[in-house]
Amino acid sequence: MSAPTLATNEAQQRPGQLGSSRAKNSREGFARALRRNLSAHAFLIGAVLCFAFFSWFPMVREFILAFQKTKGGQTTWAGWSNLTYIFNDPAFWQAWRNTLLFTGLALVFGFAVPFLVAVTLNEFRHGQGYLRMLVYLPVMLPPVASVLLFKYFYDPGYGLFNRVLQILHLPQQQWLQDTHTAMLSVVIAATWMNMGGATLIYLAALQGIPGELYEAAELDGAGLLRKIWHVTIPQTRLILSLMLLMQIIATMQVFTEPFLLTGGEGPEGSTTTVVYLIYQYAFYFNNYGSAAALGLVLLVLLAGFSAAYVRLSRSSED
């Protein structure tokens, strides 16, 4: 109803008055929209303020801290010195190597295993709900309890895994206490703890694939592997890509598992991750500037992955 009225009013005005009139109308439109959505905006205030206080403000503060130094009660601008410090710290490169190793191993185990489990579960015609629950059960355990359970399993003296190896007459391992196996052991524990959620997401995606596609593939003589390769993977490509990015973003921030399993550092620093190093800088060394600088480096890297994730999410909506 209002549009013709506005058009009529505009037509009646002189050309010189048109600009200011448009601005006025735009302001009125904005005010009207604001009034119309006042309740919605009011409902948003709490969330916006909470985000502002606990997410956005700390981010801005971190950025500022990355270029500051506090000494003798005085906070001063430090230029690039915090970044120089972290790049010169041998632990910095070791932490990145360890984090990338964790991410790589987590992709092999944490990405592939849940997908294969989902494909297997999808093949079951009976008891699927029961099996889904079994797979999801570890996610419901408190993470600390799960990690401590694995810490016991990995103990080289009385741990379950070495006991099993002993029964099988296989050489026993040092697990978390060997520089070569420490990170792998952390990844196995992390995969067991977290794969339930990913499996359910894959399963939901698999169940959205039309059965006719498999039937058509079978008619063409495709076996199980070819069906997976030519039907399952292409049909779940988008979910797989999203999960891959989410895994990368999550695994590059790994902290809890190495912190609890190896005390954070591991043998000769072999499980020190980037986030654990940030924690050390801040809370053991009281070096907030370097902690913030390293956080900033991580932020920049993860922002790239997050942007790719958002782009993929949008294309999935389209």
Place this chain on the structure above:
Amino acid sequence: MRSSWLRPPRRYAAAVLVSALALTTVAACGTSSSGGGDNSGGGGSADASTPLDPKTKVTLTIDCMPPATKKPELKEWNEDVAAFNKKYPNVTIQGRSTPGQCEEPARFTAAIKAHSQPDVFYTYFTDLQQVLDNNGAEDISAYVTDKTVPALGDIDPNVLGVLKQDGKLYGLPTSNYRMGLLINRKLFTQAGLDPNNPPTTWDEVRTDAKAIAKLGNGIAGYGDYSAANTGGWHFTAAMYGLGGDVVSSDGTKAAFNDDLGKQIVDNLHAMRWDDNSMGQTQLLKWGDLQKQMATDKLGMFLAAPDDITYMVQQLNAKYENFGMGPIPGGKATLFGGNDYMIKKGSSPDKIKAAIAWLNFETLTPGKGTFDYSRRKADGLPVGLPQPAFLTGASKTKDDELKAASATMPVENFKVFMDNPVPGKSEPPKAQEIYKVLDNVMSGVLTNKNADPGKLLSDAEKQVNQVLANG
């Protein structure tokens, strides 16, 4: 029509209500802080060196009050507050208890950074630089005199020294320790060793560890830490014991990559891999060795006397099962401890009240935490060779009172007490250095083929860098 004029007010009312709720939620999300505000009601003297005027009205917040789970300790705290209030009726003590240890590095660092520490706050000796960097503590030099702290002259000057910077005093000690060799007397006896003569050199430690490990059943002769910075802490203690250091005297270079450092690493490697007397489980941190020893699975480890209290109170061990000897080498021993500091910005009255409380609670033989007869009556341990910061007449009196109410066989600590080893404070940038040295310890204890020379030289480079960064 009716609805058109009714609707907006409703909407506005809803908006106002929701906004108010949202703001309340946000306010509830926020943190409260005692802040630097002062609520002293005055009445005190302007002279810093005089004791607190009993009429002074002031409120103090203090951390490290015993939690409700420690009933006897909390009962004694409340009794002490009541006794203190008899002399200073207008001083309100608001204790704050903390879960776990009184100070946990992450929590402490965050509190100091946010200036949310209480008026009187608990710190470790090694925290002074961090506190001063964050402008967190008052200079109390003018307030601490022999009038306000009568035992001041009997406090070990080395201990007071670690609480000073540029001649200014920032804290008062409440407890301290000197490291020694903690032994499991039961395992010593079972292995045919004399528990009244613990080993005093690393060679003897190795020999005894081998004998204890021969008992089998998963028993280790000697244990050591290698994670969470505690490995570096113990490496430092071992270096001090042999007369070495981890940092040069001017504090600019690492000083552990020498024959003494190599001796320590070689000895640990030999015990772990040649003798197999250190057990298979490594990457241990504080709390792990205590569990092993409390369950009679470990013969020896470097420790402070209060580790025994932890094992008895938390792990149901028995005092008579443990003994202590001096640190192997006996040249010097690492000492540490804890103290209270007073928050920056506190008024003179608050500072005086805090010092009066600390003097009453932790610095007067026979009173507060030194009231041994009460501790004994409450079923708390008495007789440990700790704290050890009192000297002279105060120490004599304290020793007498302690002996009169001892609840444990103090003769088990005789060798430790009779062979006092000079105390040596922790190095500058202790936590950063300990972190680097953790890698030396974890390397030698988890890798049979570890190269001790390389471990030490890599650590040396890293520590030099830590020190160079100022």
